[in-house]
């Protein structure tokens with residue numbers, strides 16, 4: 001199934017009628033097609049989470065167009081989101097959390113528990129399947145949330161800095177895990193991160209975003225096919241990372257110029 005995203009003049013204002021209204025997205029437009037891993041990088045508060053919430057269908061209060069369409073209009077899209085702040089059902093064990101979406105899909109108890117347990121194993125939590133969220137560390141909770149999102153085999157998955165709370169080694173392992181999941185069943189994966197290395201490693205395309213969701217550039221990295229650990233130490237990897245860094249750095253410097261927004265007097 002081929003998927004495309006069409007975003008046109010998308011604007012989102014929080015507390016529009018209140019005193020403290022915030023323009024989170026201001027007339028954002030872009031077009032992307034294909035079942036790819038798309039990474040979004042950009043500074044704190046630039047609108048990444050807001051955009052993901054809209055694309056995942058969780059927020060429908062916006063102006064403009066934000067459409068995700070597929071080549072088979074008769075087939076419903078399954079969309080899901082993994083949140084920045086880890087949202088698990090606290091009264092369910094890790095296993096029950098992961099199996100929950102499968103229950104909603106009508107899959108038998110035996111089958112869903114087997115699948116949930118196998119997914120938890122792939123994220124290194126075999127010994128925690130009976131644990132409740134309160135008994136898990138932040139990083140472990142996030143891995144349960146990831147397994148739960150992938151269990152339902154979504155067509156579109158929005159991941160909001162999902163590996164942010166992991167140590168470097170675990171993060172690298174989870175990136176490989178994500179690639180493996182994607183290779184097994186390619187879907188449209190939209191992945192927000194602050195980590196440029198992560199974006200270069202995972203992204204087939206990288207959306208570089210600045211304030212209010214304005215798109216600085218969409219980098220096509222489809223030609224960098226070797227997503228093994230060795231890829232991280234290649235010149236191509238460093239070149240792309242440097243390029244993204246420079247794009248974002250230039251933007252930050254321009255924003256900080258006294259004659260732009262700030263007064264030093």
Ligand SMILES: Nc1ncnc2c1ncn2[C@@H]1O[C@H](COP(=O)(O)OP(=O)(O)OP(=O)(O)O)[C@@H](O)[C@H]1O
Pocket residue numbers: 014015022023024042043044045046047048049050051084
């Ligand atoms: N529920 C809300 N009510 C009011 N303002 C909000 C709300 N959610 C986000 N904002 C504001 O909208 C802007 C964009 O926020 P958003 O969370 O989308 O940014 P972000 O790029 O995900 O940031 P971060 O990198 O810190 O996760 C920010 O200025 C933020 O303060």
Ligand SMILES: [Mg+2]
Pocket residue numbers: 048049050084160
């Ligand atoms: Mg965010």
